Amino acid sequence: MSGYRTALGRVRGLGSAKHGVGGFIAQRVSAAALVLLTLWGVYAALNLTRANYATAVIWMHAPLNAILMALLIAVGVFHMRIGLAEVILDYIERPTTKAALLTLNLFVAWLAGAVGVFSVLKVALSSGVY
Amino acid sequence: MSEAPAGQSPPKLAERPMSPYVSVWRWHLTMAVSIMHRVTGVALYGAALILAGWALALAAGPDAYDRFRLIVGSPLGKLALIGITFSLFYHLANGVRHLVWDFGSGFQLKTADLTAAAVVAFAALATLGVWIVAGATGGLA
Numbered sequence: 001m002s003g004y005r006t007a008l009g010r011v012r013g014l015g016s017a018k019h020g021v022g023g024f025i026a027q028r029v030s031a032a033a034l035v036l037l038t039l040w041g042v043y044a045a046l047n048l049t050r051a052n053y054a055t056a057v058i059w060m061h062a063p064l065n066a067i068l069m070a071l072l073i074a075v076g077v078f079h080m081r082i083g084l085a086e087v088i089l090d091y092i093e094r095p096t097t098k099a100a101l102l103t104l105n106l107f108v109a110w111l112a113g114a115v116g117v118f119s120v121l122k123v124a125l126s127s128g129v130y
Numbered sequence: 131m132s133e134a135p136a137g138q139s140p141p142k143l144a145e146r147p148m149s150p151y152v153s154v155w156r157w158h159l160t161m162a163v164s165i166m167h168r169v170t171g172v173a174l175y176g177a178a179l180i181l182a183g184w185a186l187a188l189a190a191g192p193d194a195y196d197r198f199r200l201i202v203g204s205p206l207g208k209l210a211l212i213g214i215t216f217s218l219f220y221h222l223a224n225g226v227r228h229l230v231w232d233f234g235s236g237f238q239l240k241t242a243d244l245t246a247a248a249v250v251a252f253a254a255l256a257t258l259g260v261w262i263v264a265g266a267t268g269g270l271a
Contacts, residue, residue: 034222116182119186
């Protein structure tokens with residue numbers, strides 16, 4: 001019977017337009033991926049504590065390291081964007097402030113993701129130490 | 131909003147459960163652990179920006195990378211790294227606790243208290259372990 005109702009009808013009447021749970025699920029699926037990625041990240045950080053520039057570049061040339069580092073950054077910013085949006089929605093009441101902070105959160109997260117992933121690829125695909 | 135017509139009592143508000151306001155609730159373990167999940171989550175936001183900064187410094191070249199190592203290796207930088215290590219293990223362990231909850235189990239008060247304590251203990255021990263390893267391999271130098 002719900003098949004006869006439009007999305008607008010559902011929103012105006014009772015219930016949602018069936019999108020509200022998207023962020024909830026995305027947060028949990030990315031969390032599952034981050035359980036493994038962050039544990040690897042700690043291992044990687046321990047390996048890199050003593051590394052100078054040349055050693056770090058060589059480390060990043062290993063495909064597995066570059067792939068996992070890019071994934072850690074990408075999935076990390078995806079997860080943190082949703083998390084901080086939840087915090088903003090909880091504490092900020094003024095609509096304009098809320099919208100501005102949500103937009104800023106989105107921009108910062110995507111910028112950090114773009115900078116991080118591009119940098120990893122640049123180092124990983126560069127030929128040798130310069 | 132229009133006024134209710136005279137002679138008609140205002141609609142009764144349903145008695146729904148309230149959010150646990152900090153000012154009206156006695157502090158207890160599960161509450162503190164829940165609040166800390168959010169605090170560590172926000173701290174890890176900063177950590178992600180530092181991680182992106184590390185990748186950027188590596189891509190920018192030797193000078194930028196040395197500058198990054200100098201800042202992160204400073205006493206204040208190390209203090210931040212210790213905080214990040216703890217936040218990571220805490221948010222990780224409590225995140226797994228939340229995932230278990232999502233499947234509908236672990237809500238009994240005793241279980242929730244026990245897992246809350248386990249999360250704090252794990253985060254503290256794992257942080258200590260990582261920094262002992264870092265010290266032993268020269269990471270603290």
